[in-house]
Amino acid sequence: MKAKLRMNSTFVSLTDADAFHLTIFSTSEFLSQLAIIYGHIWNWLTEKTFEAWVIESNFSYKNAI
Secondary structure, three states: OOOOOOOOOOOOOHHHOOOOOOOHHHHHHHHHHHHHHHHHHHOOOOOOOOOOOOOOOOOOOOOOO
16 A cells, blocks of 8 residues: 555644654554555445544553653
8 A cells, every 4th residue: 555644734842843753643543544444445445434443552662762
């Protein structure tokens, strides 16, 4: 699958004043929606017939970010 994503608005915090910062949380939402779209295309569905909900999510990091 090849896809383009566009964000209509963004928030830049005081700590990121010189650059845009894309978090893993936003990225995981984008990827889950793309997976749903791909599932529909793969099954020859022309309308959105199902949705996925994230019930639980866990992140761990080796170092502080």
